[in-house]
Amino acid sequence: MIFGILKDIKEGENRVICTPIEVASIIAAGHTVYAEKDCGLGSGFTTEQYAEQGAIIATADEIWEKCDFVAKVKEIEPSEFKKPRENQMIYCCVHPAGHPEEVQALLDSKCIAITAEDSHRYGSPNCEAAGKQGALFGLESLLTINGGKGKFVGGFAGAPGINALIMGAGTVGQGALWVLHQLGANVTVMDINVGILRQVGKEYGSKINTMFCNQQTIASVLPQMDLVINCVKWPKQRKDFLITKEMLKTMEPGSVLVDISNDDPGCIESSHETHHDNPRYVVNGVVHYCVSNIPGAVARSTSVSLAAETLPLLLNIMNNGLAEACVRDGFIRRSLTTYKGYLTHEETSGIQGRPWIKPEDILGIADRRLDPAPAATTTKSTNFIKL
Numbered sequence: 001m002i003f004g005i006l007k008d009i010k011e012g013e014n015r016v017i018c019t020p021i022e023v024a025s026i027i028a029a030g031h032t033v034y035a036e037k038d039c040g041l042g043s044g045f046t047t048e049q050y051a052e053q054g055a056i057i058a059t060a061d062e063i064w065e066k067c068d069f070v071a072k073v074k075e076i077e078p079s080e081f082k083k084p085r086e087n088q089m090i091y092c093c094v095h096p097a098g099h100p101e102e103v104q105a106l107l108d109s110k111c112i113a114i115t116a117e118d119s120h121r122y123g124s125p126n127c128e129a130a131g132k133q134g135a136l137f138g139l140e141s142l143l144t145i146n147g148g149k150g151k152f153v154g155g156f157a158g159a160p161g162i163n164a165l166i167m168g169a170g171t172v173g174q175g176a177l178w179v180l181h182q183l184g185a186n187v188t189v190m191d192i193n194v195g196i197l198r199q200v201g202k203e204y205g206s207k208i209n210t211m212f213c214n215q216q217t218i219a220s221v222l223p224q225m226d227l228v229i230n231c232v233k234w235p236k237q238r239k240d241f242l243i244t245k246e247m248l249k250t251m252e253p254g255s256v257l258v259d260i261s262n263d264d265p266g267c268i269e270s271s272h273e274t275h276h277d278n279p280r281y282v283v284n285g286v287v288h289y290c291v292s293n294i295p296g297a298v299a300r301s302t303s304v305s306l307a308a309e310t311l312p313l314l315l316n317i318m319n320n321g322l323a324e325a326c327v328r329d330g331f332i333r334r335s336l337t338t339y340k341g342y343l344t345h346e347e348t349s350g351i352q353g354r355p356w357i358k359p360e361d362i363l364g365i366a367d368r369r370l371d372p373a374p375a376a377t378t379t380k381s382t383n384f385i386k387l
């Protein structure tokens with residue numbers, strides 16, 4: 001198979017989907033690799049390093065034209081909507097439910113798109129990175145020079161440390177918790193899963209506070225919080241919020257809210273996407289940090305981790321073909337988003353009202369013994385396409 005590594009063009013994005021090490025592995029498996037010039041430069045990998053491992057250096061247009069399978073980290077940008085072609089496979093963070101124009105472009109092209117964020121069996125390394133680095137950006141936002149209230153995370157002699165609230169105790173939230181706890185913050189963690197709260201409390205020796213997550217419990221502690229970090233994956237069909245603009249008025253001026261989830265719509269009424277070059281804004285006295293690709297700020301580490309975790313998935317598809325890969329790996333199957341003009345992603349169907357077909361049906365593997373995988377989200381759709 002001819003595989004192409006694209007340079008990400010999203011604003012502020014420096015990650016790359018494959019480092020030179022993965023290039024060597026893919027070529028050793030018998031495939032050809034094209035790498036866009038400077039695709040890994042933002043992560044510290046030179047074009048020469050890719051060439052030394054056997055990659056053919058090319059332009060983006062050449063990769064789109066010649067490669068059977070192309071990959072990048074973030075979404076297909078509007079300037080790329082016309083690039084995919086029929087039967088070409090694409091792997092990237094599509095975020096399809098929230099990007100109807102992108103989905104339509106993929107359907108129109110009749111390409112085969114796989115949404116990366118649903119494909120990680122053990123959770124994306126980007127989630128851990130977003131939590132840990134998001135916590136650090138929250139502490140940076142608390143600095144007086146950035147409009148924050150000027151409190152140090154662990155305090156000084158005679159001056160207490162900060163109170164921090166983490167909403168959501170998944171991979172992202174636990175990453176943020178690790179950083180804040182290590183630095184001496186007084187942390188409260190909220191989630192709707194009591195089992196996870198029990199696990200987190202046990203892991204930290206009951207040195208953190210845990211609470212059930214809903215608007216009422218958040219409101220009860222918000223006035224005491226210096227830093228709030230949102231890690232909740234909010235169902236896109238919901239129109240309510242966990243934190244409203246009015247609730248922000250109960251916080252001290254200069255408090256900070258970091259929205260790592262950054263869904264649109266999300267659970268924070270005052271949240272909207274920002275970028276690394278202008279990451280903060282203020283609503284009702286509260287400093288908001290809402291950069292949508294936080295892991296891009298630590299591009300070297302995140303690229304190394306993401307590329308290593310993604311390589312087996314890419315090789316599964318290249319070595320065995322898409323249908324067989326979807327039999328063997330339910331996480332690839334559930335992340336199939338469009339297939340030759342058909343929508344195959346349930347959440348996108350449910351959110352956007354588009355008809356869809358199950359991946360196992362369109363691939364003709366429904367009668368096989370399929371590797372199981374949980375649904376990527378709680379969104380359901382019975383709006384099926386009938387072939």
